[in-house]
Amino acid sequence: MKLALLGYGKMGKTIERLAKEMGHEIVYKKGSSLEEGTLTRAEAAIEFSIPEAAVTNIAHCLEKNIPVVSGTTGWLSEYDDMVQLCKKCNGSFIYASNFSIGVNLFFSINEYAAKIMAPWKEYSAGIEEIHHTQKLDAPSGTAITIAEGIIQHSEKKSWTMETPQDNEIKIEAVREGDVKGTHTVAYVSAIDTISLTHKAHTRDGFAKGAILAAQWLKNKKGVFTMKDVLGI
Incomplete structure (x- = not known):
């Protein structure tokens, strides 16, 4: 081709x-x-x-x-x-x-997780993304897609990089070294944490x-x- x-x-x-x-x-x-x-x-x-x-x-x-x-x-x-x-x-x-094929599979897993977590209000969802220091945008487009997947299947309305309101998902963007891309979704309650992570090893x-x-x-x-x- x-x-x-x-x-x-x-x-x-x-x-x-x-x-x-x-x-x-x-x-x-x-x-x-x-x-x-x-x-x-x-x-x-x-x-x-x-x-x-x-x-x-x-x-x-x-x-x-x-x-x-x-x-x-x-x-x-x-x-x-x-x-x-x-x-x-x-x-x-x-x-x-x-x-990335793995990330796109992760997107689907994330949406499924959002569906089954939605009834359990004691868990709050948050996203962390880590990339190399030369990345120009923050948060990453991947993190935004992850947030949109959660919003589609929950009562959340939007995402923010600031202190979240009840209907918002917090995205934290970290820039360090030559990290190819790490994305983590965490559901946190007073009792425990459930997390899903995709980590890219190469481009x-x-x-x-x-x-x-x-x-x-x-x-x-x-x-x-x-x-x-x-x-x-």
């Missing part, structure tokens, strides 16, 4: 390495100080850039009828605009806050999931999620 890489930081370089190992060809790559190849040769684009560039990158692909997979977080105030543009262009688009899981999504998106039209890709 011929792939374009929009964003050529740590994730872009990891995707490039793994894609080549899997037999794919990188026909275009673009970073802050790099542009090589021809975008229109691509059968799909994988977008891991920065929030300020994501919308332009996604729109450019949709307008050129190139299926695009985006894992950039921090731009979602304009997500609905990209959905509408995808429909207008009869394009193909997947956004995920996290493309390869994110990259493999993004490549899988790009392969899956080929020859499809519409807006999809990783639940569609994984059938969960």
Whole structure:
């Protein structure tokens, strides 16, 4: 498969390495100080850039009828605009806050846990996410997706990084070292704590999931999620 890489930081370089190992060809790559190849040769684009560039990158692909997979977080105030543009262009688009297969399984486990914990009011839910010091957004898109999964299946209405009200979920964002990504959901009562944790050991899981999504998106039209890709 011929792939374009929009964003050529740590994730872009990891995707490039793994894609080549899997037999794919990188026909275009673009970073802050790099542009090589021809975008229109691509059968799909994988977008891991920065929030300020994501919308332009996604729109450019949709307008050129190139299926695009985006894992950039921090731009979602304009997500609905990209959905509408995808429909207008009869394009193909997947956004995920996290493309790791393990994390997406974790999302489903989190939603199931929220359902069975909902009747037990003595437990309060909280989320902690830990990432490397170079991560630009806080909380992580993954943590927000986790919070939204709990909100969907409980009486909680929103999340906060401040002291939570009764209808809010507290998200704590920690930045340290070169942590690839650790997310913990904890249900705490006066008697005990129940916790679920996903810990990424390398960036390869994110990259493999993004490549899988790009392969899956080929020859499809519409807006999809990783639940569609994984059938969960």
